[in-house]
Amino acid sequence: MTIARGGKAIYGAPLGILMLEARFPRIPGDMGNAGTWPFPVLYRVVRGASPERVVLQGARGLLPDFIAAAQDMIALGAEAITTNCGFLSLFQAELAEALGVPVATSSLMQVPWVQATLPPGKRVGCVTVSRSTLTPAHLRGAGVPEDLPVEGTESGREFFRVLIKAEKDDMDVALAEADILEAGRRLVERHPEVGAIVLECTNMPPYAAALREALGLPVYDVYSMVSWFHAGLRPQRFAVP
Template sequence: MSDHHAGSSLTSMARGGKAVYGAPLGILMLDARFPRIPGDMGNAQTWPFPVLYSVVRGASPEKVVLRQGHGLLPDFLEAAEGLVALGAEAITTNCGFLSLFQREISAHVRVPVATSALMQVPWIQATLPPGQRVGIITISAATLTPDHLAAAGVPSDTPIAGTEQGREFFRVLIKAEKTDLDIDLARQDILDAGRALVSRDPTIGAIVLECTNMPPYAAALREDLGLPIYDIYSMITWFHAGLRPRAWPRGI
């Protein structure tokens, strides 16, 4: 074989070792049956890039959000390991309350892991002018504990508002009282929580949405409050950008 042909074969070699290619991000999903509308993390059309999903059977939103995921860690570790074996180069989850498992999942799979949208709080705080702070809207303020916050690097005195008293969002997503979702009522629950948050603390300069089902309402909240809104979509698009940096053309 000539040197030319030998060089061509080397440069065109495709590397193996994965089961699935072209989707470096793996998402651990809770086991639920409510509608996942565009913008929801569990709707594959939300993402501008391919993703891999794995549903952790038995990990209901109620168990994870209201019972701190007790007994579910081995199931999440196994599912994360399965995603990596499938081809994922990084792992995220579809519930911000899984910040409690951040350290364990990361140690187990030994790839980058971002379990919770709450991990953005310190970054966003660094962007705000002096005297302003980040606030959090969560699906369940009553059960978002100091342990959840600490695991995500969030100060314990961060202002928080929840949707537990709303008419739709909490009832459908956590209590599973029905399988359909009134989108207008769900949007209103998010807006009400945002208004309550800023009315209690006028120093809030930006908001992070803990729940991965809240991004469909982020634009409405931004328009209503006039504040920057961050969520799992903003975090994971950033996260993925490091996995597949954009290749820029040379020259001008």
């Protein structure tokens, strides 16, 4: 006899994603596009947590809102929590303490893992949406060295002004990709020791393959991190001969 156990409202989606409140297009590959993931996920939008407020203003005053939204998803059935902004590494310790489940706030958390794979003399570099506001506190929150080579997209034509400044609701995808590629090229020109790149922004995975092709370097992003994170929640079952 098989006994089905209850206790949750939603089953089959162990990962909860805390979303910023935004209206820009979330194309395939974007963390906020549910079709990006090969497994079901839960989403919860944190009202008032705009990209500008989180990225440019340090997410001041928003920690209780993120905790409450995550607790709601855990009550529904989430077994682990991640977020859709790498700048929320500021809240990594606080969320992990408050929620009592595994928490991975930022793609930046991959930096130490990737660094361990590189040969001597090579370093991880980072492409972020906003170099000017990615502070040592953000890096410390993710367990990243404060001298991490970083390049941002603020000087681009499309990505920053659509995603962070919310100047319009549509986006020229080709221009957005060009902004990411230009930031990556500046990064390796200024830091030739860079041997792999971690993309901070959760909206950058659609452009990771183009960046890998352009620079010839491994590129990691929130897709690679969340795929790893989820793998521990639902390990693959293999048929035993």
